Amino acid sequence: MSELRIIGITGIPEIMPGDNLAEILLQALLRQKIVLEEKDILVVKQKIVSKAEGRLVWLKDVIPSEFARYIAVQTGKDPRHIEVILRETKRIVKMDRGILIVETKQGFVCANAGVDESNIAGEEVVSLLPLDSDASAQRIRDYLIQKTGIPLAVIISDTFGRPWRQGLVDVALGVCGLKPIQNYKGQRDPYGHLLKATEIAVADELASAAELVLGKTTGVPAALIKGYPYVLENGKGTDLIRPAERDLFR
């Protein structure tokens, strides 16, 4: 019987720049008496990764450009917040009705370049996405494997909107230890039909599944997923970014 378990990791203290996040997560798992097993998947919210990596900007230190001030009027946001968004942006994909959809310097297409003010202590501080979420996932994974000897996978997740559908869902920004896309191409369904091109973004589904025990107001910024059968094979969160030439919507 295939069964998945998703456990919220509680009791994680406020994360500060320079903190050893992997050690903090390990201690939280121990306190909660969660036994790590081979092929467990640790899903960690981008926000605490960004905090540990010092990816925070105090708005008092930001001088907005004329363009940022102009956009701020349209979006109803603080011009310094817009300035930070623009500094994280490679390309503006869509700018309309007060919404700013951009391609970040890391390649993600999302609203406001992932610059966010929620779930941070203090006023007028915003967080940026990690510089390299795959490297962040790998650092956490390497540390945990070194300390425990247990091969597991790590996903760094964030909450993104999407066209056509209302509401946001969590997706995987960074991945280490599993292939983010399960490719069924060339396999057969139970009726013998060849599956032509079914690629499932399992790392995004794992991130979404974890979000269900996290929430926005509960102070639970990580979860452990048990029982998902995957092949120990590497892949990156950036594999989940659709190449521009295969994307009809940017």
Added chain:
Amino acid sequence: MSELRIIGITGIPEIMPGDNLAEILLQALLRQKIVLEEKDILVVKQKIVSKAEGRLVWLKDVIPSEFARYIAVQTGKDPRHIEVILRETKRIVKMDRGILIVETKQGFVCANAGVDESNIAGEEVVSLLPLDSDASAQRIRDYLIQKTGIPLAVIISDTFGRPWRQGLVDVALGVCGLKPIQNYKGQRDPYGHLLKATEIAVADELASAAELVLGKTTGVPAALIKGYPYVLENGKGTDLIRPAERDLFR
């Protein structure tokens, strides 16, 4: 400790038009000795719902229009398959590089109007999306509650692609018994900041979570989710469709 369990429902036989799908699911749960509890969420793949509802089309009965034949050449698909897609289509959103993104008559924006040939017994048969997935979810829910007395929720799920990100994920087409969107607007994060507009598409996340125990080749077309705390309040899968006037990408 918040913990979610997702259990694949096995041993579901081939579904035929006219079958009582709710009864078949109930029997499968009993055989597997899964105890239904209050607030369990049953996720059922669209494909078996469509089969039970007779939403199948035999291509031998389809005469493609001239437009369908012309499109077939560009997409490399059977012209009769294209004809079926066009008959399910309200509006073509994007048509490029052999890909057909449409708004279906039900309002979903997806590739090929959800017309699909995989996981169906027999050759040259395609399945259509249910006429009204919310009604399908409600019928299954009503039957199960009538038989068991246990208030649960039902989600009808399907696999959709999305712009910007590689790979497909499962989303909720039909919902009954829970609110598909969790709205945090007006709530405060643990730091006291007011959350401005965070709407989480939890029904889509539940569908994605269930997909992780389903897969495309395993013949497991339904899953039961236990431990997700939701308020027994109604909502519809169509609530997850972004209204055109709030959508920058169609």
